[in-house]
Amino acid sequence: MQFTTLAVHGDEKTREHTGDVIPALHLATTYRQPRLGEFQEQVYTRGTNPTRLALEKRLALLEEARYAFVFSSGMAAISTAFHLFKKGDRILLNDNVYGGTFRYASKLFGNMGLFYDLVEDFNTLNFEGLPGDVRGIFLESPSNPLLRVTDIRRLAEKTHAANITLIVDNTFMSAYLQKPLSLGADMVVYSATKYYGGHSDVLAGALVLNDAEKAEQVKLLQNTLGNPLNPLDAYQLERSIKTLALRIDRQCANAAAVVDLLCAHPKVKKVFYPSIGKENRRIQESQSRGFGAVLSFVLQDQCDPARFIQGLSLFAFAVSLGSVESLVSHPASQTHASFSLELRKKAGIEEGLLRLSIGIEDVEDLLLDLEKALEAA
Ligand SMILES: Cc1ncc(COP(=O)(O)O)c(C=O)c1O
Incomplete structure (x- = not known):
């Protein structure tokens, strides 16, 4: 079955005893135990919950994961x-x-006895030169906010x-758009x-994986750290997932038009998007279905990002x-404020960088709004 069919139907088996077309919402935090010494699947909602379970099954199906x-x-x-x-383990993160x-x-690795290093480009990482304590690599591809693409298959x-x-x-x-496990990654978050x-x-x-032993550990952590999703939100999320592909197709098409506008505009100095840059584009095309709907850009020096933001209405x-x-959004003061100015500079996150997340609105309206704000900048 294709993606949207799976997204809409999920695992029918989870509902076959009732015939529900949609998953039921189970709000109970606790379940009657049949008798002393006899246990059933549902005990307490932190450990398991049928609504959450249905969502987890649907996500695993979509990711082709176990x-x-x-x-x-x-x-x-x-x-x-x-x-x-x-x-004692060291984890490498993209810079x-x-x-968050x-x-x-x-802030927290130190207390856990973990170490980390930031890596500028995993595509050129020299594995022979790595310290012996490196046990993990955590990366975003495309990265946030500079949309740099890593060749996941090669790295894996x-x-x-x-x-x-x-x-x-x-x-x-x-x-x-992308299934990192099928490219060789061990875990997807x-x-x-x-x-x-x-x-x-x-x-x-969400956390998705194929390894049975690690999955047992994740289940234990979810129950022990007490951080699972609550049933109401699981229900809402499952409903949203049914339209994921429709939304993303529209968002990607809108984003492509916005990228064209920004790249051609005299007030824009630089645009960052996975289709920009020959190597970035080649890798993205080889491992994903599209370029996504997040992009960032820098205005020309004489322009004012604050005036641009104020000039937008949609x-x-x-x-x-x-x-x-x-x-x-403005990564330097918002999403990436936890980086020092020096680290932001090193990673190429300029103070004037602006990030756009493109929605499903009519593209003509989005382009008009951006043109008006660029005029004001
Ligand atoms: C790439 C990425 N990963 C993780 C997170 C954290 O997710 P949440 O805000 O749901 O805790 C964010 C939030 O913006 C994000 O952009």
Whole structure:
């Protein structure tokens, strides 16, 4: 079955005893145990919940994976993945990783006995020169906010040979555009708040993998750290996932038109998008179905980013991405404020960089709004 058919139908078996066309919403936090010493699947909702389970099965199907787990946020999924490492392990992160992930590494790894290094470009990483304690690589492709693309297939060959766990944050793509596990990654994490949710009303995360032993550990962590997604949000998310491909197709088409406008505009100095740059484009085309709907750009020196933002009326000035409505954000003061100025400079995150998340609005309206704001800048 193709992606959208799976997204709409999910695993029918989870509903066959009732005949429900949609998954039932189970709000009970606790379940009657038949008798002393006899246990059933549902005990307490932190450990298992039928609504959550149905969503996890649907996500695993979409990712062509064996296991999926959903969490109370993207950061809950990411921190659970970091809990799989052991004291003394070193994890490499791409240098323009989401600010919250960087904050986790820079503020909490020390307490956990973990180490990290930032890597500018995983495509050119020299594995022979790596310290012996490197046990994990965590990356976003395309990266946030500079949309740099890593050749996941090539990197996975090297990480497997070196016994390093490869984790991909696939938030910008979703399983519809890119399936890192099929490219060789060991684990995939998501801020499901973004494309999966798609309507700016659910905070959620997901972790997807194939390894049975690691899946057991993730299940234990989900129950023990107490960070699973609540049933109401699981229900909402499952509903949103049915339209994921439709939304993303439209968002990608809109984003391509916005990229064309910005690239040709005299007030724009630079545009960052996975289709820009020969190598970036080649790799993206080889491993994904599309370029996504997040892009960033820098205005010419004489222009004022604040005036540009104020000049927009359709685009809301807000963090986040992946929703039906278009947003504009300022990485240096918002999503990437946890990086020092020096680290931002090193990673190429300029103070004037602006990031757009393109929604499903009519593209003519989006282009008009941007032209008006560029005029004002
Ligand atoms: C790429 C990426 N990963 C992870 C996260 C964290 O997800 P959440 O906000 O759902 O905790 C974000 C949030 O913006 C993100 O952009």
